[in-house]
Amino acid sequence: MLKIDSISKSFQRKKIIDKLTFEVNKGEIVGLVGENGAGKSTLLNILATTLKPTAGNIYLNEWHYQKDKKTIRKHIGFVPQDIAIWEQLTVEENMKFFEKLSWKKKSVQELKQICLDMSLDRWNEPVKNLSGGMKRKLNLAISLIHDPAVLLLDEPTVGIDLKSRKEIGAYLRKQATENNRIIIYTSHDMDEIKELCDRVITIGEDPFYKELLKEAGKKVLSF
Numbered sequence: 001m002l003k004i005d006s007i008s009k010s011f012q013r014k015k016i017i018d019k020l021t022f023e024v025n026k027g028e029i030v031g032l033v034g035e036n037g038a039g040k041s042t043l044l045n046i047l048a049t050t051l052k053p054t055a056g057n058i059y060l061n062e063w064h065y066q067k068d069k070k071t072i073r074k075h076i077g078f079v080p081q082d083i084a085i086w087e088q089l090t091v092e093e094n095m096k097f098f099e100k101l102s103w104k105k106k107s108v109q110e111l112k113q114i115c116l117d118m119s120l121d122r123w124n125e126p127v128k129n130l131s132g133g134m135k136r137k138l139n140l141a142i143s144l145i146h147d148p149a150v151l152l153l154d155e156p157t158v159g160i161d162l163k164s165r166k167e168i169g170a171y172l173r174k175q176a177t178e179n180n181r182i183i184i185y186t187s188h189d190m191d192e193i194k195e196l197c198d199r200v201i202t203i204g205e206d207p208f209y210k211e212l213l214k215e216a217g218k219k220v221l222s223f
């Protein structure tokens, strides 16, 4: 379980996140929505350990985010908004490169299977020849090499076509259900959020998203 206990975050003197408390169970997909600048990426970065909260505590299972940071990091997969892969290398070379950096070892067949599971079959293709959607799939595949317990995705489907979005959505659902992963996911696409997420957390002052999602019958927690 991921437990967020009253975390706040300020930049200089500006408070972006104010006493946010929620829990996410294994196998759950939680959407994170809010207007531009509400603090979604900030929260994801805190959960990815790349930013420290100004106050509050976070726990993953029995581990504390500050005290057990090294262990926590082994169990987090993070896909930031910007794609971070080697353009000149092929899909295979990228997967092998990131496997070498990973603490968990995978065979070439296992690496290939991760890609195939999300319909990314251009194994020998240089990344520079791939479409934006395929690059996003590869970025996601890389984040799964070390079998993370928590997968944090910052707008993973932005700018990609409906078919690829559906494929990624189905893949994420499978990851949550079959592998018991916790998935926290930001998107501005409300149809996708409604379809994919078990629960939604809205952050920011604007009640727009909260009302929209409640009308659609989603379980919403607002901050």
Ligand SMILES: Nc1ncnc2c1ncn2[C@@H]1O[C@H](COP(=O)(O)OP(=O)(O)OP(=O)(O)O)[C@@H](O)[C@H]1O
Pocket (backbone or CB within 6 Å): 011, 012, 016, 034, 035, 036, 037, 038, 039, 040, 041, 042, 043
């Ligand atoms: N390192 C930083 N230093 C100062 N201010 C920051 C920093 N990072 C983010 N902010 C500010 O914090 C606020 C929240 O930013 P954040 O990127 O988390 O929003 P967001 O909800 O992800 O927005 P978007 O939907 O546009 O991606 C913004 O006002 C931003 O300018």
